[in-house]
Amino acid sequence: MSKSKSKWKLVMVVTCAILMAAGAARAGYKSFSTGIRMGRNADGSGLASGALSHARASSDSTQRMYCYSYATFGTCIAFPNTNTDGIACTTQDPGMLAVIRSVSGDSTVYFQTDSAGNCTNLAVFNDSGNMPKLN
């Protein structure tokens, strides 16, 4: 009796392991971001990058990153820690506005700003490896 029970348990464990391995193999590449990164110079210029969904899912609840646009200008803002510092840039450049408008909730955003707050570089990566925003 005890032999058949232990056999049964072994079968269950092996089956679960196989199923889990199969599930993981089907899931595709997953990127694990380290969160929002920011670099700022003394003159106010700098850069920031991060995945919006990762920032939302971060356990520290202080990361925030977003972009918004109006008809004539747009802004991207990143807060590695909303309690301390952030960095942002604004632009009226049509090309950069188009990039801003391609941001989705799961995008990775990268931007650079000059000392006057103008965006000097802006990129958006829509990657399947990014964590989807769950809630």
Place this chain on the structure above:
Amino acid sequence: MRTAIMTILVGMGCGGLGFYVGHHGPSAELRAARAAVTTAEPAPAERAPAPSVCVASVDRQVLREELARALGGGVGVEASATAPAAAKEPPPPTPAQAAAFDDARQGVDGALARGSLTGEQAEDLRARLRRVDPDSHYRLVTELVVALNHGKLKVEDGDMMF
């Protein structure tokens, strides 16, 4: 001998005639025909129309300008010359637009002076900024962005969606 003398005389006569014709040019008929052709073509003096046409065009231009001035067209010409510059200038703001800008300006100045924005203040400033014209909106938001980038503005909950 007689034949030789006759030959010499005839030769001298022909030579004299040839000399006469060659020296006095073509016949009267030929000269008349040439004269007819020459008069059909403009004379060298008449064939110099370029300077006269040029003078005439300058005169017309001067005349046009004078007429334009006399008829008040000169004002139109001056206005059209300055029209592109005038088109580039934005129209003056309406009193409502000016008031909205002053209100937003005060909100931004207050935030910059405090160096901080609470959630409530951000909500209030957002409402003010959305009432101003797009260009002023952009400039005011950029001022806040510069303050943030220099570490002179702390934003509660990172709410800077202006």
